[in-house]
Amino acid sequence: MMRVAARWAARGARGWRRRALLLAAGLLLLVALRLRTRSEVRLTELFPSLAPVALAHFLADFSNHAGMYPQLESWTIEEEWSNYTSWSYEVSYRCGARCGGRVSLSAHAPHRPAAALAAADTHRLLARDTRCTEMLLLPWPLLCEEKETETLIEGEKSGARLQEITRGSCGALTALFASCAGDDELRAARRQHMRALRVALAQDDASARR
Template identity: 50%
Template sequence: MARGARAWARVVAALLLLLGAALLPAPAPAPLTTRASFPRTRPRALARLLADFSAHARLYPQLGEWTVEEESGNYSAWRYSVAYRCGARCAGRAAVLALDEHAAAPRHAPPPRYRVLVAHRSCTHVPLLGWPLFCEWWETETVVEEGAGGAQLWERAAGSCGALQRMRGCAARLRAQRDDHLRRLRALLAEGRGAA
């Protein structure tokens, strides 16, 4: 009987150790840098598409219903934050800042340059419980400029994945997410949005 109790205690201790390790924050992988060309696309149209959260629902199919929580802007900057659903047990928040660096520049300025910063944080909870929460975040800084025959995009992405995704590799997951983002963005533009 004592042997069974000790075996059970080891199983419980191992489960608690695994749960504790899962709840510890994972170190974020190194930021990823991406460069891409979008021929026959106006830089302004590409930047607006990246800054428009209604387009994010098409870029990220896991995003469900969303609402704008706050918004402000002027002739050269637009800032807003949204709350969204990303599944039955998942909720998130995103903040977007879009800057038209050309609008605030002197009259004889260099070609237009647009900067879009997006920060997402989403959390999933265990079924039937509100705790523990498994959260992940990612942030992107995207610069869009004129390029040869269209728009040039430069993106720096950083993030941290949740406990369950850590087993598959956080950096690989972030790279796959950003590659999928570019693929979906190209598909949206091919539908005629933003073409010159």
């Protein structure tokens, strides 16, 4: 009897240790999901001979963004709202077999007829992009990274001045199993975006002249 009781006691102890380890692992996972790594970049760009309203309208149209990122395989407008001064909408997109995301974009402009918009008018845009990747062979947890870009567009002599603040963040799991952009990587990505924007604007202007 003593040996049987000892065996049951040992099994019970091992069972409690397993449950304690599983509980600790679950708590660590929850903490990791809540921890975030953050970065921030500020840029200023000048666009000579381009009216602020033209630049703002170009950036407010997600189809122009999609054209600058060939890795986007497909996208769909999910929600849309507008009034006389503001326009906001949400887009879902796919960027690969295990990659997808959602963009919410809002634009605000002065309440005036298009013909009356002056070069000094201020336009504001806010874009929030959350992109997630599924882990190989596992549907959960998702490895997600978020970028939020605040853009201010104002008149600058005969052109437009664009100022933006981009904040990036990702969870601890994403930083551990994938890559979470730091300040240098985020700055390089935003500069690449600006180069692609200038190319897209030039192509759009060339098409308009034909």
